[in-house]
Every structure is written in structure tokens, then in C-alpha cells.
Amino acid sequence: MSATNTETGFPQAGAVVQRGPLELTLRRLARDRASLAALGFIILLVMFALCAPLIEGATGHSAIEQYRTTGLSEMGLPVVPNSEFVLGTDHLGRDVLVRLAYGARISLLVGVLASLAAALIGLTVGMIAGYVGGATDTVLSRVMDLVMSVPFLLCALALVSVFGPSLGLSVGVIVFFSWTTMGRVIRAEVNSLRKREFVEASRSLGAGPVSIMLRDILPNLSVPIIIYTTMMIPSAIVFEATLSFLGLGIVPPTPSWGGMLADAAANSVYLVAWWLVIFPGTALLLTTLSFNILGDGLRDALDPKARPIRLVKKVRKADKA
Amino acid sequence: MINFILKRLGFAALILVVLSAFVFFLFFVAPGDPARMIAGDKATETQLVQIRTNLGLDRPIHEQYVSFVGKALQGDLGFSYRNQQPVTKLIINRIPATISLVIGGVIFWLVIGIPVGIMSARHPGSIRDRVGQGFILLGLSFPTFVLGMLSLYVLYFLPKQAGFTLFPAGGYKSFTKDPLIWAWYLFLPWTTLALVTAAIYARLTRGHLLQVMGEDYIRTARAKGLSERKVLFKHGLRSTLTPLVTQLGADIALLLGGAIVIEQVYGLQGVGALAVQAVKNQDRPIIIGVVLLGGFFIVITNIIVDLLYAVLDPRVS
Numbered sequence: 142m143s144a145t146n147t148e149t150g151f152p153q154a155g156a157v158v159q160r161g162p163l164e165l166t167l168r169r170l171a172r173d174r175a176s177l178a179a180l181g182f183i184i185l186l187v188m189f190a191l192c193a194p195l196i197e198g199a200t201g202h203s204a205i206e207q208y209r210t211t212g213l214s215e216m217g218l219p220v221v222p223n224s225e226f227v228l229g230t231d232h233l234g235r236d237v238l239v240r241l242a243y244g245a246r247i248s249l250l251v252g253v254l255a256s257l258a259a260a261l262i263g264l265t266v267g268m269i270a271g272y273v274g275g276a277t278d279t280v281l282s283r284v285m286d287l288v289m290s291v292p293f294l295l296c297a298l299a300l301v302s303v304f305g306p307s308l309g310l311s312v313g314v315i316v317f318f319s320w321t322t323m324g325r326v327i328r329a330e331v332n333s334l335r336k337r338e339f340v341e342a343s344r345s346l347g348a349g350p351v352s353i354m355l356r357d358i359l360p361n362l363s364v365p366i367i368i369y370t371t372m373m374i375p376s377a378i379v380f381e382a383t384l385s386f387l388g389l390g391i392v393p394p395t396p397s398w399g400g401m402l403a404d405a406a407a408n409s410v411y412l413v414a415w416w417l418v419i420f421p422g423t424a425l426l427l428t429t430l431s432f433n434i435l436g437d438g439l440r441d442a443l444d445p446k447a448r449p450i451r452l453v454k455k456v457r458k459a460d461k462a
Numbered sequence: 463m464i465n466f467i468l469k470r471l472g473f474a475a476l477i478l479v480v481l482s483a484f485v486f487f488l489f490f491v492a493p494g495d496p497a498r499m500i501a502g503d504k505a506t507e508t509q510l511v512q513i514r515t516n517l518g519l520d521r522p523i524h525e526q527y528v529s530f531v532g533k534a535l536q537g538d539l540g541f542s543y544r545n546q547q548p549v550t551k552l553i554i555n556r557i558p559a560t561i562s563l564v565i566g567g568v569i570f571w572l573v574i575g576i577p578v579g580i581m582s583a584r585h586p587g588s589i590r591d592r593v594g595q596g597f598i599l600l601g602l603s604f605p606t607f608v609l610g611m612l613s614l615y616v617l618y619f620l621p622k623q624a625g626f627t628l629f630p631a632g633g634y635k636s637f638t639k640d641p642l643i644w645a646w647y648l649f650l651p652w653t654t655l656a657l658v659t660a661a662i663y664a665r666l667t668r669g670h671l672l673q674v675m676g677e678d679y680i681r682t683a684r685a686k687g688l689s690e691r692k693v694l695f696k697h698g699l700r701s702t703l704t705p706l707v708t709q710l711g712a713d714i715a716l717l718l719g720g721a722i723v724i725e726q727v728y729g730l731q732g733v734g735a736l737a738v739q740a741v742k743n744q745d746r747p748i749i750i751g752v753v754l755l756g757g758f759f760i761v762i763t764n765i766i767v768d769l770l771y772a773v774l775d776p777r778v779s
Contacts, residue, residue: 283473290477290712290764292719292756295737296484299749302741303488379605383723386607387738406611406727409631412619422608430603437599 169442176438179431186428190249193242200227202236204243205394209234219414229416231404237420240396244421247397248428251308252378255315259377260370262316263323264362270324271331272354282328285321293318294383301389311390315380323369330365334358364443372436375429382425398425470768474761481757482534485750486527539751544743549751553733559634560732563655563724564717566648568710570656571663576706578660579667584694586672594664601661610654610727617650632728651728655721659713666709670702704775711767718763719756 160168170176189196197203213234214220222229228237270281297314304310334340335358343357384390385399386406393400398421404410405417505513514520518529533539539549582594614631621628629650637644674680675698683693720734729735733752740748 283476286473287477287480290715290760291481292716292753292760294722295719295753295756298722298737298741299485299488299753302744302746302749375603382605383607387722387726389741402607402611406607411611412615415615418608418611418615422605422612425605425608426603429605430599433599433603 166442170438173438173442175434176442179434179438182427182431183435186245186424186431187249189242190245193239193246196242197239200225200236200239202226202239204239204396205235207233207235219410219417221414222416228420229414231401231417232408232410232414233404235394237401237416240401241398241420241424244396244398244401245424247308247391247395248378248381248425251312251315251381252374252432255312255319255377255381256370256373258312258316259320259373260323260366263320263369264327264366266320267324267327268331268354268358268362271328272335272350272358274332274335278328281324285324285328288318289321291318297384298387298389301384306384306389306392308391311381311384314384315377319373319376319380323366323373326365326369327362330362331358334361367443368436368440371432371439375432375436378425378432379429466772467768470765474764477761477764478754478757481753482531483527485753486530489746489750534754539754540747542745542748544745549747552736552748553751553755556731556733556736558636559730560718560721560725560734562634562637562644562648563651563721563730563732564714566645566652567655567659567717567721568714570652571660572710574656575660575663576667578664580671580694580699582664582668583671583675594668598661598665598668601658602665604658606654606658606723607727609658610651610724613650613654614727632730634730634732651724651730654727655717655724662709662713663706666705667702670705671698674698674701704771707767707770707774711763711770715760715763716756718759720752 193204202208208226208230211220211225211234213230219232219234220226220230222237226236226238228241231237231240266281266285270278270285293314297318300314301310331354335353340353340357343353348357381390382397382399382402385397386403388403391397391400393404401421402418402425405414405421411418518526521529537550539553541548542552578594578597582591582598585591617629618627618631630647632651633647635643635647671694675694680693680697683697684690688696718733720737721730721732722734722738724730725732725735726738733755737749737752740746740752
């Protein structure tokens with residue numbers, strides 16, 4: 142009872158600490174163990190990707206060189222993970238570990254780059270559609286509907302078959318087909334924000350539309366922007382891996398996870414060499430999983446209202462009573 | 463109501479116009495000479511001119527586009543550069559495999575996804591909800607081809623090494639010959655497709671139910687003394703049908719245009735596999751045909767979904 146106030150007899154309350162929104166968010170996130178684990182994995186992955194040249198140096202294996210004498214068995218099959226090739230070799234005798242590290246660079250680069258670009262386009266279009274309204278809104282909304290209902294993988298196939306696969310085209314295709322989600326969300330948000338009093342106040346003080354959009358509305362969109370950009374990264378990574386898996390993304394011999402899995406699937410090599418599918422497959426799965434978990438965690442931390450309420454359960458208990 | 467349908471039909475037509483213009487300009491205006499692709503590298507200049515005249519490639523672009531659309535509407539998509547067969551016939555040959563895949567996949571993912579969503583939403587925050595959410599997260603994160611390759615490894619290769627055949631490695635067997643063999647060959651593709659897609663439906667069901675179960679009309683239903691089960695299934699799920707139907711329409715349309723990845727992993731000779739082969743062979747008429755077919759399915763399912771929408775949701779007018 143040392144914490145009891147001697148005069149009133151009430152337990153002494155702890156000092157009130159003022160916490161800003163950032164701190165509150167970080168504290169909520171820090172309590173979410175799944176998100177922390179996901180964040181930890183993403184940091185490790187980034188380090189793994191950054192350290193690719195170091196891994197190359199340590200193993201002495203380049204990502205594209207084929208080690209036909211040491212990296213292939215006498216029958217010309219891939220070598221199981223051993224002390225020289227920690228994660229084994231692929232069908233051409235290349236080091237899976239080194240390729241995995243360089244592949245991580247491609248995945249992260251494409252995932253983050255494409256998501257940022259798509260977010261920027263979605264933000265711009267959504268903001269204009271939501272703020273200007275009227276005919277502009279109708280046209281932009283139809284365009285978003287159209288892009289959303291187009292068979293994107295088929296169109297990507299068609300584009301790649303004409304222009305040939307490349308990193309730039311992959312990013313372009315991914316951006317083109319993923320900005321609409323952000324666009325729709327932002328449009329809806331802006332549409333309701335623009336009718337609020339603070340916008341009216343700003344307007345009556347003489348602010349122009351651009352100023353209102355950038356100075357008054359944009360800061361209010363930070364939560365959806367952060368959440369949806371994070372959520373877009375895993376889709377972009379899977380999209381790139383899928384394109385590479387179909388032979389339409391990153392051009393071999395540049396290593397990419399999708400390309401590595403495609404190599405493994407060709408002639409079903411992976412059936413005799415499980416490491417060819419387990420390592421890149423797990424890397425890909427854990428990466429998308431981590432970004433998805435982090436996205437969910439960020440949503441809960443930034444917007445605690447959106448957490449599910451336990452309505453049904455309460456009522457059910459009452460029902461039984 | 464009529465206004466609504468007309469509006470949606472207009473949008474459907476717009477999709478087709480945009481897609482046809484996209485493929486047309488991509489293939490007839492983009493780099494690469496179609497005549498040379500057909501004739502090969504050894505063709506003489508006179509042969510090339512001959513081919514161009516035959517295809518109408520020497521006419522102005524807008525005339526070419528109009529005749530291209532006109533022919534496409536009559537089901538004439540030209541001939542494959544590779545083996546000179548009509549594209550329409552090549553595609554039609556591939557449709558049974560794709561449709562079989564989609565039908566089974568849809569049934570499987572609805573049967574898995576919706577119950578998981580309901581289970582999750584009925585006990586929010588409970589251990590069952592956590593299992594459901596874990597399923598959703600995993601399903602949304604699993605790249606289709608990784609799951610496909612893993613299933614083949616575990617369910618085809620490992621049993622085969624142990625000396626028995628649990629599932630075949632892939633390929634398509636006709637339904638009319640033997641439905642059982644057909645289903646056996648499609649079982650792994652179905653489950654793979656279903657597991658990655660069911661997550662979307664589970665999430666949709668869960669999210670919508672959680673939202674709807676807090677609404678006034680549900681309280682009214684409970685106040686009437688209905689059992690929780692009846693409230694959930696008759697009133698809660700009823701309104702969840704609308705978003706589910708929308709999602710289902712979009713997914714079916716997308717897959718009918720070629721379940722590209724699954725067909726590739728399991729060696730199913732469907733429309734998607736045809737498109738991938740065509741890209742590798744630079745066989746442009748086939749790619750055009752498949753993209754247009756995809757657009758056609760999207761338009762058809764869009765119309766069906768809109769009609770269903772009008773039936774399901776009394777607010778649509």
C-alpha cells in the first residue's frame with residue numbers, strides 16, 4: 142500500500158503522460174507480436190538483399206556462373222545443400238543461396254517501387270475524382286472500373302509478347318493494374334472529407350482547390366495511404382514472381398524468385414531436388430505473409446476503431462442466459 | 463431498373479471496345495511485321511507483299527480495325543501464325559479443360575471459404591476466429607504456383623516414390639470418357655485454386671457479417687425471438703450474398719479467360735496455357751483471340767451479376 146495517498150486513502154494514480162499520435166501508434170504496434178515478427182522478417186530480408194555481394198564474396202560463387210564440376214552431380218543433377226553450396230545448386234549448377242539473395246533484391250525493388258508508383262497515381266486520380274466530382278469524377282471512376290475489370294494477366298501476357306520481357310515493363314504492368322484500389326479508397330475518403338467544415342473554413346479564407354487538396358485534405362489521408370501502400374507491396378511481389386514464373390518478367394539469367402521457381406518447374410527438376418522449390422517458395426511466402434501481417438497490424442494500430450467489435454458473442458451469451 | 467441495366471450494358475460494351483482496341487493496336491501497330499512472322503525469315507519481298515495484301519495490312523489502320531472487329535464479332539479470329547489453323551477452333555478445343563477447372567474450383571472455394579468466414583465472424587476474437595484469420599492470411603499470401611508445386615511434390619511425387627499413385631502429375635482427361643478419372647486428374651488443381659481463392663471469400667464473408675450483425679434489423683430479428691442460427695443464416699448471410707456474388711462474377715470471368723498459372727503448373731491444356739505458349743511462339747492471333755475471349759467472359763458475367771444484383775438487392779433500381 143505504499144502507493145496510497147495518505148490524505149485521501151485512494152490509490153495514487155500514475156502521472157499522466159502526454160503521448161502524440163505517432164507514439165500511440167508505435168505503442169499499439171509494439172504490443173502486436175505478429176506485426177513485430179513480420180517487421181523483423183522484413184528487416185532481415187532487406188539486410189539479406191543488401192548483403193548479396195557479401196554472400197557472393199563469402200561463398201566465392203557468382204549468381205549466374207554455372208559450376209558444372211562442383212555444382213552438378215555425375216549424372217548432371219543439382220547438388221543437395223552441403224558445406225560448399227549451403228542451399229544446394231540448381232539444374233545448371235548455380236548457387237541457390239547467392240541467387241536467392243540477388244532475387245530478394247528484385248522482389249523488394251519491384252514490390253516497393255511498383256507500390257509507391259501505383260500509390261502515387263492512385264492518390265492523384267482518387268483525389269481529383271473525389272474533390273472535383275461531377276463529370277470528372279464519373280469519367281475517372283469509369284476508367285478505374287475499366288482497369289479493374291480487364292483480365293490483367295492476359296493483358297500483361299499480350300504486352301510482354303510484343304515488347305519483350307524486361308524489368309521496366311514488369312514494373313509498368315504491375316503499376317498499371319494496381320493503382321485502382323488506392324484510387325477508389327482515396328476517392329471515397331476525399332469525397333466525404335471535402336464536405337467537412339475545416340475544408341469550408343479553408344475555402345472561406347480564400348484557399349484555392351490545389352491548396353485545399355494538398356494542405357487540408359492530404360494530411361487526413363495519411364492513414365489509408367500508409368495502409369494501402371503496405372498492402373500493395375505483397376501483391377506486387379507476387380505479381381512480379383508470377384510474371385517471372387511464366388517467363389514473362391525478369392530476363393534470365395538475372396536471378397528472381399519467380400524465375401528460380403520456373404527453372405525448378407521446368408522438366409519437373411524440383412521433384413528430385415526439393416531445395417529448388419522449398420527455398421525460393423518459402424522466401425516468397427514468408428515475404429508476402431510478412432507484408433500482409435504488417436499491413437493488418439498497421440491498420441489496427443493506426444485506426445483502432447476498425448478492430449472488430451465483440452457484438453455477436455455478447456449477444457449470444459445473453460441469448461443463452 | 464431498365465436504366466440500371468442499360469447503364470451496365472453500356473459499360474460492358476465499353477470494356478469490349480477498349481480491349482479490342484488494345485489488342486488491335488498492340489499487334490497491328492506495334493513493332494514487328496506480321497507478314498514476316500507468318501512467312502518466316504527466308505520469305506522474299508514479293509511473298510511478303512502478297513501476305514500483306516491477303517491480310518489487308520496495306521489498307522489504312524481504321525479500315526483494318528473495323529474489319530478486324532467485324533470478323534471477330536462473327537467468330538473469325540484469323541489463323542495461327544504457327545500452324546495455320548483457325549484461332550477460334552484452337553481456342554474452342556481448350557475451353558473444356560478451363561471450364562472444368564473453374565467449375566470445380568468455384569464449388570471447392572465456396573465450400574471452404576464461406577464456412578470459414580462464418581465461423582470466424584460468429585466468434586470474433588475467439589480461438590476459432592484466430593484460426594479463420596490465419597487461414598485468410600495464409601491463403602492471401604500463398605503464391606498460387608508455389609502451392610501448386612508443393613502439392614505436386616507432397617501428393618504426387620512422395621507417394622509415387624513410396625510406390626503408389628495417389629494423384630496424377632497433371633494433364634486433362636475428358637469428362638465424357640470417364641467422369642471419375644476426370645475428377646481425379648482435376649482434384650489437385652481444384653484444391654490449389656480453391657485454397658488460394660477461398661481466403662478472399664472467407665475475408666469477405668467475415669467482414670460483411672461482422673458489420674451486418676451489428677445493424678438494427680438484426681436486432682429486430684433477435685427481438686422477434688428468432689434463434690441466433692436463424693438470425694445469422696436468414697438475415698445476416700442474406701445480405702452478404704450481394705458482395706459474394708459480385709466477387710464470384712469477377713473471379714469466374716477472370717479465370718474463364720485462362721487460369722493461366724494453375725494450367726501452367728499442372729500442365730492442363732486450357733485456354734491460359736494456350737496463351738502462354740502463343741506468347742513464347744510469338745503467335746499473335748492466338749493471343750488476340752484469348753484476350754478477346756477473356757473480355758467476352760467478363761462482359762457476360764458482368765451482365766449476369768448485374769441481373770442477380772437486381773434480384774438480390776431490393777435497393778437496386
